[in-house]
Amino acid sequence: MNAIDPQAQIQAIIDAHSGLPGAMLPILHGLQDALGHIPETAIPLIAKALNVSRAEVHGVVSFYHHFRTEPSGRRIVEVCRAESCQAMGAAKLEAHAKAILGTDWHGTSPDGAFTLEPVYCLGQCACSPAIRIGDEVHGRVSCERFDEIIADARSEA
Amino acid sequence: MSTKIFVPIDSTALALGADKVAKAIADEAAQRGADVQIVRNGSRGMAWLEPLVEVETEHGRIAYGPVRAKDVTELFDHDFLQGKHHRLCHGLTEHIPFFAGQERLTFARVGLTDPLCLDDYAARGGWEGLNRAAALSAADIVKQVTDSGLRGRGGAAFPTGIKWNTVLGAQAAQKYIVCNADEGDSGTFSDRMLMEGDPYVLIEGMAIAGLAVGATQGYIYLRSEYPHAFKTLKAAIGKARAAGFLGRDADHSGRNFELEVRLGAGAYICGEETALLESLEGKRGVVRAKPPLPALKGLFGQPTVVNNVMTLASVPIIMAKGAAFYRDYGMGRSHGTLPFQLAGNLRHTGLVEKAFGLTLRELLYDYGGGSASGRPIRAVQVGGPLGAYVPESQFDTPLDYESFAAMGAMVGHGGIVAFDDMVDMAAQARYAMEFCAAESCGKCTPCRIGSTRGTEVIDRIIAGEERPRNVALLKSLCDTMTAGSLCAHGGMTPFPVLSALRHFPGDFGIADTDSQAA
Numbered sequence: 001m002n003a004i005d006p007q008a009q010i011q012a013i014i015d016a017h018s019g020l021p022g023a024m025l026p027i028l029h030g031l032q033d034a035l036g037h038i039p040e041t042a043i044p045l046i047a048k049a050l051n052v053s054r055a056e057v058h059g060v061v062s063f064y065h066h067f068r069t070e071p072s073g074r075r076i077v078e079v080c081r082a083e084s085c086q087a088m089g090a091a092k093l094e095a096h097a098k099a100i101l102g103t104d105w106h107g108t109s110p111d112g113a114f115t116l117e118p119v120y121c122l123g124q125c126a127c128s129p130a131i132r133i134g135d136e137v138h139g140r141v142s143c144e145r146f147d148e149i150i151a152d153a154r155s156e157a
Numbered sequence: 158m159s160t161k162i163f164v165p166i167d168s169t170a171l172a173l174g175a176d177k178v179a180k181a182i183a184d185e186a187a188q189r190g191a192d193v194q195i196v197r198n199g200s201r202g203m204a205w206l207e208p209l210v211e212v213e214t215e216h217g218r219i220a221y222g223p224v225r226a227k228d229v230t231e232l233f234d235h236d237f238l239q240g241k242h243h244r245l246c247h248g249l250t251e252h253i254p255f256f257a258g259q260e261r262l263t264f265a266r267v268g269l270t271d272p273l274c275l276d277d278y279a280a281r282g283g284w285e286g287l288n289r290a291a292a293l294s295a296a297d298i299v300k301q302v303t304d305s306g307l308r309g310r311g312g313a314a315f316p317t318g319i320k321w322n323t324v325l326g327a328q329a330a331q332k333y334i335v336c337n338a339d340e341g342d343s344g345t346f347s348d349r350m351l352m353e354g355d356p357y358v359l360i361e362g363m364a365i366a367g368l369a370v371g372a373t374q375g376y377i378y379l380r381s382e383y384p385h386a387f388k389t390l391k392a393a394i395g396k397a398r399a400a401g402f403l404g405r406d407a408d409h410s411g412r413n414f415e416l417e418v419r420l421g422a423g424a425y426i427c428g429e430e431t432a433l434l435e436s437l438e439g440k441r442g443v444v445r446a447k448p449p450l451p452a453l454k455g456l457f458g459q460p461t462v463v464n465n466v467m468t469l470a471s472v473p474i475i476m477a478k479g480a481a482f483y484r485d486y487g488m489g490r491s492h493g494t495l496p497f498q499l500a501g502n503l504r505h506t507g508l509v510e511k512a513f514g515l516t517l518r519e520l521l522y523d524y525g526g527g528s529a530s531g532r533p534i535r536a537v538q539v540g541g542p543l544g545a546y547v548p549e550s551q552f553d554t555p556l557d558y559e560s561f562a563a564m565g566a567m568v569g570h571g572g573i574v575a576f577d578d579m580v581d582m583a584a585q586a587r588y589a590m591e592f593c594a595a596e597s598c599g600k601c602t603p604c605r606i607g608s609t610r611g612t613e614v615i616d617r618i619i620a621g622e623e624r625p626r627n628v629a630l631l632k633s634l635c636d637t638m639t640a641g642s643l644c645a646h647g648g649m650t651p652f653p654v655l656s657a658l659r660h661f662p663g664d665f666g667i668a669d670t671d672s673q674a675a
Contacts, residue, residue, distance in 0.1 A: 064421075066423035082542070086501075123168070123383060124172050125343060126508075132382070139173050
């Protein structure tokens, strides 16, 4: 198998989006979808393509909660902390998630399988509390249900 | 003849296992040699019954829910394909009291059809509004919208026709329609349900807006927390373009309208219209000072209509049935309907579209069925994280923009989150400040610094340190944030904080009189 030059891969993603008006976010999404995070080495390439300073690119990356500059665990587990989920026991679920995954917010479980992130509303307020793993959402998540979902995700990972 | 079975593809249904249910039904039918056609529809909005499976019979659609994959064999055994009774059967879907009492205008089609089927959309009145608009002058379209009394459904309730008229009158080579689909408020999900359940109505509304103001490019700014809505919108835009409703000669109007969906990146503040525009331009989501209004200098400095999903999705029915039809719903200066969203600790959660003017008590008890926990409902947050906490004594206030504003609350986007008597209102007030700090764009000091100081002051009140002095300080701080913040983020965080303090002083460890005195 030929190793893909990582900088060439980054450049290809940038080139695919740089013609769009307001191309910054589409580029960053493209990079994160492909690589799991925005590598430091991408910053000067984005700056050059969009004719802005590296500081401006860094400013955008660091502004948005969704973008990460370090690799995450294999799956990202987002637990909703917003009001509707609070009303249905989210605080208990948060504590349980931290204990089961062995990490605090923004950290990764010791086996590298899951990164735990807070999220403020998944739009699943009619079936609170809710969590998201990748592009899958789950509603009415009790602590027991959380364990089942994590076990399923672990077997898929 | 094959039996039609509806299994929703709405993400709430998926979050509760709808895909597994659909597969179990297909497998069971194959095994039994039953001739079924499974349609993946939007949600009917009765979330407590999701996954809600419907079977089409000669009498209408019969509802079964909540169905789990392991219930499927039993449903077949009980002849659910003929609509026969079973413990999960609720009879005709449209006779379920939660649904039967609604006035569905914006949500007329949601849950009935396959969201991406263009034939279904056209067969149920789709494109009628755009067809009418295509035959009208721009000024006449704007007049219809103005006369309907439609106000911005994102929360600010600004008259839509007046905003459109400003953009129509602006002279520029390029104008834009931007749909604010950054539905970040907890307790709200109507935008998501509509985008997943009837995406063409939003596309139609945006195309009408384009014709009305002379804009040729539209953007839907969608939050990244909605991956299912993103896929649905992308597919729907592609199909609508291929069918000629978008593009160089949109719906044979002779006018051009293009549309693209863009993803946000997890910043609550980007629901504020100027921060949203900055984000679309590829910058940090930092709020702009107004004026200039986005209607005159919006996206890339050009005249721009920025409207919420619900606002734009209400336009097609206004154009199809006329301004008077829509205007006749509602009360006072709140015309039309609002899709209310029942969330949090309620037995019957989901979407209730009603004309303005019903009371919170009707929504909470007649529709919501009281608390899910069976305990008394103590406080209700209306209008998202920046909305006030409403105590039981105010549950009889009619839901219209002016009545809620008069009591220091807001209807906002119609999100309603119920809490039972286990809630600690001091903790909720603290959370409001903490959330404000986490999501502040940082441009203005009252919001950026005030929210952090606010969290600290509430901590001192909770800890019992010099309570009267700290309560006075908190009120003064809230006054500064209300009057001095650049946008509603810092300007309205005092709503939940002060309403919690005013109505539930005991939770802060203070007697009623102390909180009034300060």
